[in-house]
Amino acid sequence: MTMTDQSYVRTQMLGEKAPPVSNVGIIGWMKNNLFSSPLNIILSLLAIAAVYFVLAALLPWVFGGVWNASSLKECRAILLEIHGEPTHRACWGVIHERFWQLMYGFYPSDLYWRPNLALVWLFAAIAPVLFNGLPKKMLLVSVAFPFVAPWLIWGGSFWVPVMAFMGFVVGFLVHRFASKMISPLMGIIVGVLATLLWWLLLSSPMANLFAGIVPLAIEEVGSRQIGGFMLAILLGITGIALSFPIGIVLALGRLSDLVIVKALCVGFIEFIRGVPLITLLFVASVLLNYFLPKGTQFDIILRVMIMITFFAAAYMAEVIRGGLAALPKGQYEAADALGLDYWKAQRLIILPQALKISIPGIVSNFIGLFKDTTLVSIIALSDPIGWVKLIQGNAEWNGVIWELYGFVAFVFFLFCFSMSRYSMYLERKLQTGH
C-alpha cells in the first residue's frame, strides 16, 4: 500500500516579515503588560490613579519648599506670604542650616579635610580587592590605611600609629626568627605573642619617646565631637573591616573537625546571632567596663566599636561559611594532593576563591550593619538620628519632623540602594567569571 506522497522541497527561502501591529511597539507593549486581561485593566487603572494622587500631594511638598529660613516660624511666615497658607510645603531651611552638622557632627569644620582624606584613602585601599590588574604597589596603600585613617580622624601624635605598625613589624621579625630556629608553629605563636606584648607594654612609651625628640602631631579631636553620617560610616566601616579577619577565623573554626574549636566558634556565633544588637550596645554602654581591669576607661565610641565588631563578626562568619561551602570539594582534595598543609591550602587556594564568592554577601552584610548603626542613637551617641533629636530640641526647630527624618532617610536610601545595586552587579560579574 503506497502512502500519500508527502515529499516536499522548498526552492525559495522566505525572508522575515514584520510582525502584526498589535505585537510590537508601544501599543503591543501596553497590550501585553498593562491591559492583557479585564483584571489587569482594572488593576492598571487603579494603580496609575494611586500613583497620581500620591505624587500630586508629595511633589509640591518637596519641591515647593522654603530653603532660606532660620527657624520654623520664619518658614511659616514666608509660606504665608507666598502661598497664603503656612503648611503643605516643606521647610528645608532646617537642612540648609544644619547640613554640615548632620554630616559631620561637632567635628571642627576647618578640619573636614581629614575625614574626607580618610574616606578617599578607603576607596583607594579597597580598589585592589574589587578590580584586577592594578599595580601591586597599591597594596602598600591598603596596608597603611588602618593606621593612617584613625590618626587622621582622631589626631594626636604621628608616632602613635607608627609604633602600632611597628608592632606588626616586630611580630613578623620574631616569627621569622623563631620559625627558623624552632619550628613554624612556634614561630606563629611567638610572633603573635611578641606583637601583643609590644602593643601592651612598649608601644606607648616608644611613641612618647619619639614624640619628645620630634614632636610631629596634628590637632586632636575628641570622640564626642564625631557625629552625624561620619559616625555612621566610621562605625560601619570599622565594624566590617575588623570583623573580616575574626569572621574568617570563626568560619574556619566552625567548619573544623576539632570538637572544642568548633564548639567555641558555634557557641559564639549562635549567641551573637540570637540577641538583638541593642543588648550588645547596652553591654558597651554600661557593662563592658566591668570586664576590663579596674581603672581602665575606654572611650564610649571605642567600646561601641568593639561590640559592633563582635556583632558583625558573627554574621560575617556565616557569609564566609557559605562561601567556603560553595567551593567544590575538588578544590580541597587538589590542595591536599599537592601536599599543602592546612594553613597553606587555606591561604593560597581555598580562601581566595571562597572570599571572592562571598563578596556579594559581605556587601549585603555591610548594608545591614550600616543601617544598624542608627541604634547607637538609643545609647545617646549623636549619629544622624541622634542629631535629629538634638535639632528638634532646639527652640527654633521644635516641631520639624518630616523634613529631618525625610532627609536622613533619603541619604540612607541613596547609600544603601547604590551599594545593593553594586552588589548585584558584582554578583553578575562573578557568575560569568567562572
Next chain:
Amino acid sequence: MSIMTTLTDPPKASFRLSMLLYDTRYRSTTIQVIVLIAFMLGAAWLLNNVRVNLALAGKDFNYGFLQQVSNFDINQRLIEYSSTSTYGRATIIGLMNTLLIAVMGCLTATFIGVTVGILRLSSNWVVSRLATVYVEMFRNVPVLLWILLIMGALSESLPQPKDFRGDEPSATMSVFDSVAVTNRGIYVPEPLFSTGLGDIPVFWNSFEISLDLMAILAVLFAGLMIGKLIKTRAIQTQAATGELPKTGLIRLAIVVIPMLIVLWMLGFYLGYPELKGFNFQGGTRLGNPLLALWIALSLYTAAFIAEIVRAGIMAISKGQSEAAGALGLRPGRTMNLVILPQAMRVIIPPLISQYLNLTKNSSLAVAVGYADITSTLGNTTLNQTGRELECILLLMGCYLAISLVVSTVMNAYNERTKLRER
C-alpha cells in the same frame, strides 16, 4: 622447617615531645587542649575583673531585686499590673509584650509580604513596578527610622481627644461610632461578658486566666479540628470516586456557628470607648508606641519577605509549570499541586529567619516607649536598681531562649521536608 617468615614488630619509636604537634594522632588533641586552656585562662581573667569591679562598686550578683516593688507604671499590658507590683512582674509583662508584638508583626508582615511578593511577579508592569518601589524603599532605610517616622506621624497628624468634643467636632469616631483614632492611640471596643464564667487564679495567685477566653478558644479549636476531619473525609471521597466534594462552606459554618452560640451564652457585648473628661474611657486602648512599632516592623519585614517569596517561586524551573500544563492542569491547580509545594521548601527557612529578625527588631520598642522586655528590664529596671549585669544577662537569656526554640522548630521542619535524592 618453617617457611613462614615471621613478621617482627616494627621498632617502637620513642615518644618525643614534638610528636605532640606533628603526629596526626596527637596533633588535633594537642591543639584543642591548648585552645581550651587559653580560653579558660581568658575567661578566668575576665571573670576576675568582673568580681573586682563589682566589689569596688559595692555591688554583688543576685537576682533578689526581682522581688522588690517596682515603683513604675506600665500603660500597655496584657495582665494586671500597678506601680506596687514587683520588678519580676514587670519583667514578665515585658516578655509578654515582646511576644505579643512579635506574633502580631509576623502575621501582618507575612500577609503583606506574600501579597507584595506575588504582585512583584505579576505581568502587569505598573503593579510590579509599584511593588518594587515599596520593597526597595523599605529595605534601604533603617527600621529605627521607620519606627520614629510612623510614631511622629501618629502623634502629630491625628486629632487630640478633645477635638471629638462639642457641637461641631473636628474629628469623629469611625466604624459606627465605635473606634476613636486619636494621637494618643486607637480606642476600640472591648469584649465584655455579662453572664461570664469569671477568672481563675493560677501560678500562686500571680495571674488570672479568663475562663470566658478559655471557653471561646476551646470551641474555636474544636471547630477547627472537626473541619480538618471533614476535609480528610472529602479527600478520601475523592480517592474513591474521583470527585472532590466542596467543603469550604461547611467548615466555615462549623467554626463560626458554635462560636456565635458560645458568645451568646456568655452574654457577649462590646464596651464602647466614650469621651469623658479629657480622655476616652472604656474600650481597649492601642497606644501609639504599640501601633508605630507594629506598623513599622510589619512593613519593613514584609519587604524582605516579599523578596523571599519572589525568589522562591522563581526558583522553581519553568519546565515544571510547562509539564503540568502539558498534562492538562489549569494554572490554579498547577500552582497548588506543583509550584507551591516546591516553593515552600525554598521559602520557609529564610522566612523563619525574618521572623527572628522581627522579634529582635522589636527590641527597638525602647526608642518609642513601648513596654517590651528591653524597655522594662534593660532600661527602666536596670536604671532604677543599678543591677546592670543581672538585668542584661537575663535580657539576653530571654532572647536566646526565643531564638533557640524557633531555630529548633525550623531545623526539624527542614529535616522532614527535604527532597529525597540519591
Next chain:
Amino acid sequence: MSDSATARAQMSVSDEVAIEITSMNKWYGAFHVLKDINMVVNRGERIVVCGPSGSGKSTLIRCINRLEVHQEGTIIVDGTELSSDLKNIDKIRSEVGMCFQHFNLFPHLTVLENLTLAPIWVRKTPQKEAQDTAMHFLEKVKIPEQADKYPGQLSGGQQQRVAIARSLCMKPRIMLFDEPTSALDPEMIKEVLDTMIELAEEGMTMICVTHEMGFARQVANRVIFMDEGQIVEQNEPEEFFNNPKSERTKLFLSQILGH
C-alpha cells in the same frame, strides 16, 4: 522496499487527519521565528523533525499544545482549532502528550504520584483506578519497581521513561517529543528509544524532534528538515537520507552524519 521500509509499512497509517497546520507564523517580539508553516499529520504517522539549533523545531511542536502561542495561521488538532478559548486548549491538551528534554518530573512527588496526579485532578479518576493505570504504564516502560521512589533517586534514562509513562496515563492520541534523549548519557539513550519504538509499533501518532537519525530511519514515516523557521524539505527517510534535494539539507546531513 528495504527491511525497515517493510517494517514501517506494517505500522499502518490511516487517512484520518490528526494535526493540520496552515500558514502558521509566529514572532517572538519582532523576531520572526516560524515562517509560513504548512503541515498535515495523519493518524498513526510518525514524524521526525530535525534541523540546526535555532531553526524553530522545538517552537513548532510547542505551538501544537499551546505552550507557545502563534500569531497567524491555524492549527487544528483532532478537529479542534487551537485558539485562546480555554475549553479548546483543555480538550487539545488531553489528547496530546508531551515529553521534555529535561524530563520535568515533579521532584516532591513519588513516581507513582507523578503518574496519578493528572488523571486524578484533570479526569477526576478515582485513586485506585489511577494507580492501576499508572502501574500498567510503568510496566510498559519496564520500571514498575520504582513506583515508590522519588525522581531524584532515579537515573536519567529511568526518569525519561517515567516521563513517557506519565504522559501515557492521560491516554493521549498524539505524542510530542522535544529532544527526549539529548540530556541523557549515551548508555541510557537506547532504553528510551526502545520505549518510543514500542509506542510507534502500537500505532501512536508521534512528532519527534531529535538528532537520533537511526531512530528516524527505523521508525519514521516522514522526516521534516527545518531551517531558519521554515520547512525546507520533507520526505520518506530513505529518500531523505540517501537523496537530499536541497543544499541546506545536504549540508546539515553532512554535519551530523559525517562523524
